[in-house]
Amino acid sequence: MLTAEDIRALKGTGRKVSMITAYDFAFAQMAEAAGVDQILVGDSLANTMLGYKSTREIGMNEMQIFVAAVCRGAPNTHVVADMPYLSDKDPQTAYDNAKRFIDLGAASVKLEGTPEGVIEYLRSKDIPVCAHLGLLPQTAENFKQKGKTEEEARAIEEAAKFVDSLGCFETVLEHIPEELGKKITSEVNCVTIGIGGGKFTDGHVLVMHDALGMHPRKLPPFATKFVDMYSLGVEGMRKYVESVRNESP
Numbered sequence: 001m002l003t004a005e006d007i008r009a010l011k012g013t014g015r016k017v018s019m020i021t022a023y024d025f026a027f028a029q030m031a032e033a034a035g036v037d038q039i040l041v042g043d044s045l046a047n048t049m050l051g052y053k054s055t056r057e058i059g060m061n062e063m064q065i066f067v068a069a070v071c072r073g074a075p076n077t078h079v080v081a082d083m084p085y086l087s088d089k090d091p092q093t094a095y096d097n098a099k100r101f102i103d104l105g106a107a108s109v110k111l112e113g114t115p116e117g118v119i120e121y122l123r124s125k126d127i128p129v130c131a132h133l134g135l136l137p138q139t140a141e142n143f144k145q146k147g148k149t150e151e152e153a154r155a156i157e158e159a160a161k162f163v164d165s166l167g168c169f170e171t172v173l174e175h176i177p178e179e180l181g182k183k184i185t186s187e188v189n190c191v192t193i194g195i196g197g198g199k200f201t202d203g204h205v206l207v208m209h210d211a212l213g214m215h216p217r218k219l220p221p222f223a224t225k226f227v228d229m230y231s232l233g234v235e236g237m238r239k240y241v242e243s244v245r246n247e248s249p
C-alpha cells in the first residue's frame with residue numbers, strides 16, 4: 001500500500017497518480033484489482049449511492065459504514081476518507097472524526113477548503129491530509145468552473161500554497177482552468193490531483209459511477225465514461241428476468 005509519504009515522493013517523477021472513488025466492498029475489490037493508487041470514499045456517495053441531490057445530506061454515521069466496507073474490500077490500497085459536511089467544523093471535532101476513519105483502516109482524510117485551524121491540528125496529530133480546492137461541492141452555490149477571474153484564481157493559488165505549507169501530502173483541484181492547474185502544480189510540493197483541472201496535474205481522480213457509466217445521467221464536462229455499466233447491468237438483468245419467465249413449471 002502506498003503511504004501518504006510514498007505518494008508525495010511521486011511528485012516530479014513523471015509517474016502520474018491515479019485515484020478513483022469507491023464506496024463499497026465489491027467496487028473496492030475491483031479498484032484494487034485494477035491497480036489504482038488511491039481509493040477515495042468520497043461524500044459524493046450521497047449522490048451516487050444514496051440518490052441525494054447534495055453531499056450535505058450525509059454525515060459521519062453513513063460515511064463510517066462505507067469507509068469500513070471499502071477498507072475491507074481493498075486492504076492493500078491507500079484509502080482516503082472524505083470528511084462530510086460539518087464533520088470538520090472545528091479542530092477538535094475534525095480530529096475526533098478523522099480518528100474514527102483512521103481506526104477503520106483509512107490511510108488519510110480529505111477535506112474541502114481551509115477550515116480555520118483544522119489542517120494544522122490534524123497534522124499536529126499525524127493525520128495525513130488531502131486538501132480539496134477549486135469547486136467545493138459542500139458549500140458551492142453552483143457547479144460552474146472556479147478560478148476564471150484573476151481574483152478567484154489568485155485565491156485558489158494562495159490556498160494551495162497554504163495547504164502545502166501546512167503539510168498536506170496532496171490536494172484535489174476540482175473544476176479549474178488548465179493553466180491554473182499547471183501553475184499550482186509547479187508551485188507546490190504536494191501532489192495535485194485534478195478532476196477537471198487539466199492535463200498538467202500530478203494525478204487525476206474520477207467518480208467511479210462516472211468512469212464506469214453506472215447512471216444513465218449526463219456526465220460533468222470533465223468526466224470520461226470508460227465503460228457503460230448501466231447498459232450492461234440492465235442487459236444482464238433483462239436476461240435474468242427472461243430466464244425466470246421462460247422457466248418451465
Ligand code: KIV
Pocket residue numbers: 021040041042043044045082132172174195205207
Ligand atoms: O466526493 C467526491 O467524490 C470528491 C471528488 C469529486 C474529488 O470529493
